[in-house]
Amino acid sequence: MLTVDTTRPTGPAGRISRVETLTLGTAWRDFSYVRLHTDEGLTGVGEITHPYRGRETCSLTEAMAERHLLGADPFDVEEIWLRMYQGDFLRGGDIGGIVVSGVDQALYDLMGKALGVPAYRLTGGACRTDVRVYANGWYTGERDPASFAARAKEAVGRGYDALKFDPFGAGLGELSRDELRRSLAIVAAVREAVGPGVDLFVEGHARFAMATAARLVRELEPYELGWFEEPLPWTHIDRYAELRQRAAMPIAGGEHFHNRYEYARLFATAAVDVIQPDLSMAGGFTEVRKLAAQADTHAMLVAPHNSNSPVCTTASVHAVLGMPNFSILETFDGMLDPHVFDAVRGALPVENGRIGLPSAPGLGIELVDEVFAEHPPSHRFWNMFAEGWERRAR
Incomplete structure (x- = not known):
């Protein structure tokens, strides 16, 4: 159960064939996302924003894709969650938690699109x-x-x-x-x-x-x-x-x-x-x-x-x-x-x-790559225990 089984019957979304990460720069903080592709031509998105460690979160997402996502059926959400958590020896922590969370969002996005219904x-x-x-x-x-x-x-x-x-x-x-x-x-x-x-x-x-x-x-x-x-x-x-x-x-x-x-x-x-x-x-x-x-x-x-x-x-x-x-x-x-x-x-x-x-x-969301290219990440840091943090200087 902790390895991708490509022999089982596949749901209507197909199997995950590619995983991308994208990061958008803003005046406040960088926003990061995971985008899952399937061999049926569907895409699903989820948010993997970390306020300070965006590069590390994207890197772990891509590594986890190789270990646990490629070839998986997006409808196997419980098994994928377990595989990412137990199979990757996560023991809590923000980076791993964010990766699992964003991938899970993208899976529900894929399932809803495959069935033609909103995720809720x-x-x-x-x-x-x-x-x-x-x-x-x-x-x-x-x-x-x-x-x-x-x-x-x-x-x-x-x-x-x-x-x-x-x-x-x-x-x-x-x-x-x-x-x-x-x-x-x-x-x-x-x-x-x-x-x-x-x-x-x-x-x-x-x-x-x-x-x-x-x-x-x-x-x-x-x-x-x-x-x-x-x-x-x-x-x-x-x-x-x-x-x-x-x-x-x-x-x-x-x-x-x-x-x-x-x-x-x-x-x-x-x-x-x-x-x-x-x-x-x-x-x-x-x-x-x-x-x-x-x-x-x-x-x-x-x-x-x-x-x-x-x-x-x-x-x-x-x-x-x-x-x-x-x-x-x-x-x-x-x-x-x-x-x-x-x-x-x-x-x-x-x-x-x-x-x-x-x-x-x-x-119901699609990521627009051209806008991401126009607004690259800044990797800025603001410290809420420093005087004046609430001004969020831009």
């Missing part, structure tokens, strides 16, 4: 008519209350009724008195600017020691947050449950975990109220559905992390349509360069903070 029809259908999203990345600019408030109003003016932001600057471990006051003033200004009808989520970026996190859950209580995300480093996962007992708002997290084995401790410790698996990091459709089912047995909601391109946004929409305990989906699509949408033709649009039911077969 292969993952439980739909139990909702659209998908609610929240905006991230909208607060690029100076770190002061007035700047955040103005940008929050702009985001709401574009139709979003839910926003996420990190008000803490380069804080790590603890905050000085001045920085604590400044951070809280930013949250207060955003709440006042958008009013009580907009959901606000505060991002901690897994940066605080327990004493600071505990103080923050007290200080943030008046602002009626939808959740406080990753207030503690995951090296201290056992203290998450303790923090939850002190918090008036839900605690969210899980974007850094790449499969059910890494998530096991999060579930066992009841670390969060809302899990945030990323469809381009946590194993693709095949694995995220299992994580959602496990979350449901722990009375947890699912709000997928998505700091990637419109390809991951589109794949995530397909994944959550049939997920009963889905809450809301993250998107950065509103801050991206126009050429990104030219490069990933067919990505689902955000309209008034919602994304509607897809209709095209598979994911």
Whole structure:
């Protein structure tokens, strides 16, 4: 089972005959993709973006193709997932997790195209008519209350009724008195600017020691947050449950975990109220559905992390349509360069903070090679623990 068996009957997509990787440069970060070809003339795409290690991720994708994908039937998704994970001796980690995730997305794209149905029809259908999203990345600019408030109003003016932001600057471990006051003033200004009808989520970026996190859950209580995300480093996962007992708002997290084995401790410790698996990091459709089912047995909601391109946004929409305990989906699509949408033709649009039911077969996305050639990767790095990171200098 851990080798490609070309003697078995083949499904309507044929067999995988070629695997490519492509990377697109943008003003924010590079976006990377895998494109699978079959001998029946079909192509399937998936996102393999790594914020800092794009070259390494593409290299591993190409190597895994030789070992586990060429000659495989795209409909054998469970076996391919196992072959890539167990056969390649993956034991967690971001690069391997991203590769498996992007390939899995591309397999569902191929299956949908072969059957002539949208990918969500292969993952439980739909139990909702659209998908609610929240905006991230909208607060690029100076770190002061007035700047955040103005940008929050702009985001709401574009139709979003839910926003996420990190008000803490380069804080790590603890905050000085001045920085604590400044951070809280930013949250207060955003709440006042958008009013009580907009959901606000505060991002901690897994940066605080327990004493600071505990103080923050007290200080943030008046602002009626939808959740406080990753207030503690995951090296201290056992203290998450303790923090939850002190918090008036839900605690969210899980974007850094790449499969059910890494998530096991999060579930066992009841670390969060809302899990945030990323469809381009946590194993693709095949694995995220299992994580959602496990979350449901722990009375947890699912709000997928998505700091990637419109390809991951589109794949995530397909994944959550049939997920009963889905809450809301993250998107950065509103801050991206126009050429990104030219490069990933067919990505689902955000309209008034919602994304509607897809209709095209598979994911409905085609990569436009000419646009990739015009915008090569930059391999830039921005450090969110450096002063001024939130300006995301271009």
